[in-house]
Amino acid sequence: MLSLLCAFAACAPQSDPQPPALLISAKTIVVAPDLVLTDGRLLLRGGKVAAVGASVPQEVGPDVHRVDLGDATVVPGLVVAHTCLDAERDLAETVTAYTPELRAVEAYDPYGKGVAEMLAGGVTAFGIAPRSANTLAGLAGAVKTDPRAGSVLRNESYLLAAIVPEALDQQRFPTSRMGALDLVRTAFRTAAGPLAAQTPDREVLRDVLSGALPFVVHARTHDEVARALDLADPARDGVLAGSGARLFLLGAGGAHRAVDRIAALAAGVVIEPLHPGLAPEALALPAALAARKVRLAFSAGSPRELRVSAALAVRHGLPRAAALAAMTAWPAAMLGIDDRCGTLHQGKDADLVVFDGDPVDLGARVIAVCLQGHPVAGDPGLLARD
Amino acid sequence: MSRLPCWLISAAAVGAAAAPAQPPSSPAPAPDLVLAVGTVHPVSGPSFADGVIVLGGGRILAVGPRGSVPLPDGVPVVALPNGHAYPGLVDACTDVGVPAGGFGEGSAGLEVAPGVDLDAHSCRAMPAGGITTWHVLPAASGRWRGIGALVRAGADGGELFGESARGAVFLRLVGPAGQHPIVRQKELTDLGRPFEEAESYAKAVRRHGEAVAKYEKDFQAWLEAVRKGGNGKARTGGGEGDAAAAQEGGQAAAPAGPKRPTYPKAPPPDPAKTALVQVASGELPLWIEAQRRDEIEAALALVAERRIVNACLVGAQRADTVLDEIARSGVAVVLTPSLVPVELDGEPVADTLAAELQRRGVPFAIASGDGRRARALPLLAAACVAHGLPEEAAVRAITLTPAQLLGIAAETGSLEAGKRADVVVTSAPLLRSDARVLRVLRDGRTIYQGR
Numbered sequence: 001m002l003s004l005l006c007a008f009a010a011c012a013p014q015s016d017p018q019p020p021a022l023l024i025s026a027k028t029i030v031v032a033p034d035l036v037l038t039d040g041r042l043l044l045r046g047g048k049v050a051a052v053g054a055s056v057p058q059e060v061g062p063d064v065h066r067v068d069l070g071d072a073t074v075v076p077g078l079v080v081a082h083t084c085l086d087a088e089r090d091l092a093e094t095v096t097a098y099t100p101e102l103r104a105v106e107a108y109d110p111y112g113k114g115v116a117e118m119l120a121g122g123v124t125a126f127g128i129a130p131r132s133a134n135t136l137a138g139l140a141g142a143v144k145t146d147p148r149a150g151s152v153l154r155n156e157s158y159l160l161a162a163i164v165p166e167a168l169d170q171q172r173f174p175t176s177r178m179g180a181l182d183l184v185r186t187a188f189r190t191a192a193g194p195l196a197a198q199t200p201d202r203e204v205l206r207d208v209l210s211g212a213l214p215f216v217v218h219a220r221t222h223d224e225v226a227r228a229l230d231l232a233d234p235a236r237d238g239v240l241a242g243s244g245a246r247l248f249l250l251g252a253g254g255a256h257r258a259v260d261r262i263a264a265l266a267a268g269v270v271i272e273p274l275h276p277g278l279a280p281e282a283l284a285l286p287a288a289l290a291a292r293k294v295r296l297a298f299s300a301g302s303p304r305e306l307r308v309s310a311a312l313a314v315r316h317g318l319p320r321a322a323a324l325a326a327m328t329a330w331p332a333a334m335l336g337i338d339d340r341c342g343t344l345h346q347g348k349d350a351d352l353v354v355f356d357g358d359p360v361d362l363g364a365r366v367i368a369v370c371l372q373g374h375p376v377a378g379d380p381g382l383l384a385r386d
Numbered sequence: 387m388s389r390l391p392c393w394l395i396s397a398a399a400v401g402a403a404a405a406p407a408q409p410p411s412s413p414a415p416a417p418d419l420v421l422a423v424g425t426v427h428p429v430s431g432p433s434f435a436d437g438v439i440v441l442g443g444g445r446i447l448a449v450g451p452r453g454s455v456p457l458p459d460g461v462p463v464v465a466l467p468n469g470h471a472y473p474g475l476v477d478a479c480t481d482v483g484v485p486a487g488g489f490g491e492g493s494a495g496l497e498v499a500p501g502v503d504l505d506a507h508s509c510r511a512m513p514a515g516g517i518t519t520w521h522v523l524p525a526a527s528g529r530w531r532g533i534g535a536l537v538r539a540g541a542d543g544g545e546l547f548g549e550s551a552r553g554a555v556f557l558r559l560v561g562p563a564g565q566h567p568i569v570r571q572k573e574l575t576d577l578g579r580p581f582e583e584a585e586s587y588a589k590a591v592r593r594h595g596e597a598v599a600k601y602e603k604d605f606q607a608w609l610e611a612v613r614k615g616g617n618g619k620a621r622t623g624g625g626e627g628d629a630a631a632a633q634e635g636g637q638a639a640a641p642a643g644p645k646r647p648t649y650p651k652a653p654p655p656d657p658a659k660t661a662l663v664q665v666a667s668g669e670l671p672l673w674i675e676a677q678r679r680d681e682i683e684a685a686l687a688l689v690a691e692r693r694i695v696n697a698c699l700v701g702a703q704r705a706d707t708v709l710d711e712i713a714r715s716g717v718a719v720v721l722t723p724s725l726v727p728v729e730l731d732g733e734p735v736a737d738t739l740a741a742e743l744q745r746r747g748v749p750f751a752i753a754s755g756d757g758r759r760a761r762a763l764p765l766l767a768a769a770c771v772a773h774g775l776p777e778e779a780a781v782r783a784i785t786l787t788p789a790q791l792l793g794i795a796a797e798t799g800s801l802e803a804g805k806r807a808d809v810v811v812t813s814a815p816l817l818r819s820d821a822r823v824l825r826v827l828r829d830g831r832t833i834y835q836g837r
Contacts, residue, residue: 273726276758276761277756302726304727311768312762312765314819315765315822360819360820361819362765362769363780363818
């Protein structure tokens, strides 16, 4: 780990504003979950993916540094849909339950604990979210795993609401799940009312209703998930039904009996960190959801947690491609950063990770990480010129 | 092949003697099943493709690539052409089957086997994880915790392994978090005293045996004398202080002849001391849970001082600070890694322990340590691969090495002719995340079949 950090410090991007052009060839290049090149090539230029596979010209200029990665696997930089890192208190607003306009990126410290670890483990972008400490907790933003200031990709990626017990507080309203659901419904009805004054909080809620912002509800047990789904269910007169709102669930570990309803009403599920001690149904839930075409992403506090979750989900039946999509393209789309991250299509940021195996297998190691064309972690010499 | 201390081999021999299901002299059993799989990973040797395993009488009769092994006629064949066959996994240290309440106050002689809940849900779940044998360590309180139990997976709950199912004597040296090092140091001194007491107990037992032999001789002599005396009455001890002898010998005292000898008093039975005597002789393995550096050093010092030949460190989270000492001491290590980063006393635990032990030739097993993780045993091993452990060594650490450390390597732990037919077949190489368990056989019987 120390060597990784040193390597990281040595190759910090600010020392070199223009990354070298790189021509990478490798046994396996995962451009996107549905496009995997075998013995493929990838041209990076100016911090972007300049060409992929057959579109890479046979002759490249002398300025291009060629790297043959042999049997390695190149995947898009990993993306975590939801994390609070270690900012325990900075991301928790507990005194009032209604704080939809808060921005988690304002509590994000790019030099803070855990960010370098994320990068060393191959996570190049993540959604930084408020903690589930109140009901309408606030806005999650999307950031690049980059210690430079200005690494924020989006200030507003999704609105997080929480109806899990830790969002309740006996010192204020709501103290119960009933109260929490009532707060959510009332907030949306008020914001949608024609006479409502324009305030920052109502703008956020209107963006949710118009579908501009995803709405992520943290719900864990079967009951909590069922009530979260009610919000979007026309049959239950849900407050979001009929609007353009996109409902996502965070958690849902106990909802294996609600899989069909999730598939019908939710746009996707962010899986909370999995560990071997969970019930077999909870471990098999990602596979069950993926089988019904529900899009998945992961919540993780560290890259290790992300990879363990993916490995356990695959062990319990999730297809490898779906697991990789849940670590790359799908969270990028959910966070609204898929114009730059999540795949290695032409024109995307040159954020990639080189593994010595399939990242879904826990035995695979990160051997290099490239952020906007700069080698930033792993073996420092591997992607750097000389 | 990694270096194994000689006691491992002797321990394996002890295990074989303890549970002889098939005496070597009896005729070879008839084959009753043939497993044909895409790849066989015997662990004791290199893997090979298109393999055949012939089973009979609960044992492995032959293993080899198709063509090299004569196939018996008229025997059912289970063909899993894409399957990977491994020996049934061995979880060296777990709490699967331990009742929630634990075992109360422990002692070196406390047998865990009768207390294991073999019908527990966790026991029934083991075959689905490919585990056919596991070692339950006593969840008792105190430093000396008892004798672990060896449990075998079954189609319907667990079964005890062999007659006694005895695993290792368990000593736990781990102090509470935040304990001052000096206090802990005090706690860690004098660990050898129970062995000294056990030694004097063993001496007392030996002396008693000698005294019994002498008593039998004296009794015969006394009987002779009585018969010769002819009156049928013998002189007893008769002394005022010898009431017991007086009672035994009867009331009427004869004036002449030898004294009737008294049966020597036996030392009271003491399972704890007996267990330690067996540890000292190498008959029972001693497993010492030690996590911090001073705990590990105390364990190594105990092993050296008492010359314990069959010892193993359990946990050893801070082993990275004493790797050379461990390698020199000849003890083995049972690691209980976690999938997520672990901290001890606020400092992260090194992920590279398994790889470092492998590099130094220290035999080590990877165990779940915790029933909730047991079913993810291959993932625990896979996570060590990411930190530099070769894949073959990782598989060995959840099969053959734990069997050797538990003294049951003659019975299980690898796919070799003569061992019990404990086989797990997976859909992909075991350490890969998408490896599904297709079939588990224990003693030649299918106890689990995946979808």
